[in-house]
Amino acid sequence: MKQRIYIDTSIVGGFFDEEFEKPTKALFEKLKQKEIIFVVSDLLRKELINAPDNVRSLLENYEQECFELVNLTEEAKDLANDYIAEKVIGKTSLEDCQHIAMATINKVDILASWNFKHIVNINRIRGYNSVNLKNGFQTLEIRNPKDLVEYEEN
Numbered sequence: 001m002k003q004r005i006y007i008d009t010s011i012v013g014g015f016f017d018e019e020f021e022k023p024t025k026a027l028f029e030k031l032k033q034k035e036i037i038f039v040v041s042d043l044l045r046k047e048l049i050n051a052p053d054n055v056r057s058l059l060e061n062y063e064q065e066c067f068e069l070v071n072l073t074e075e076a077k078d079l080a081n082d083y084i085a086e087k088v089i090g091k092t093s094l095e096d097c098q099h100i101a102m103a104t105i106n107k108v109d110i111l112a113s114w115n116f117k118h119i120v121n122i123n124r125i126r127g128y129n130s131v132n133l134k135n136g137f138q139t140l141e142i143r144n145p146k147d148l149v150e151y152e153e154n
Contacts, residue, residue: 003110004068006039006103008096009047010114011145013055020114026149027112031066039068039108043098076101079135086134088127093118100128103140110141112148120144 005027014020015028030036040059048056059067080097083089089097096118103111113119120142129139 002034003036004039004106004108005036005148006041006070006099006106006108006111007044008099008111008113008115008119009044009051011112012044012048012058013051014114014145015058016052016054017114020145023145023149024114027145028062030149031062034066037068038066039070039103039106041099041102042069042071043095043102047095070102070106072098072102073105076105079104079131079137082131082135083128086127086131088124088131089118100140100142104128104132104137107138108140110143110148112143112145114144116144 010020011024011027014024017024027036031038038059048059076098079101080094083097083100084091084094096115099113100111100119111119118124125140125142128142132139
């Protein structure tokens with residue numbers, strides 16, 4: 001079975017960012033080869049509306065079968081609010097919390113992000129997973145694309 005990887009907006013933008021380009025493009029190559037599935041949310045699509053054209057249209061270059069769409073439900077909103085109530089993160093990071101909640105509720109294999117401040121951060125990951133367990137959900141694997149791609153041996 002293919003890994004289901006939830007991506008946030010930083011992954012799409014990372015495709016065009018010199019610092020994150022190589023591992024991000026390697027992850028997208030795995031998508032193109034149909035080795036993985038990207039789980040994308042309605043929130044991601046909303047966030048991309050104001051992005052530069054190349055970022056906004058990137059996902060259109062891949063077949064629809066490469067993606068699974070999930071929606072921001074009331075259950076996900078409640079879980080996201082729990083992260084804030086438990087002080088895992090502040091109120092200004094609600095959308096980041098909503099990404100975490102959607103990935104959790106939809107039982108993805110991994111959430112991929114380049115957001116080291118609010119998402120791919122060991123203390124935040126522990127906090128999110130503590131709240132997840134407290135609410136009867138499984139823990140969520142959160143990684144950056146460097147951890148998800150294999151590099152050729154020299």
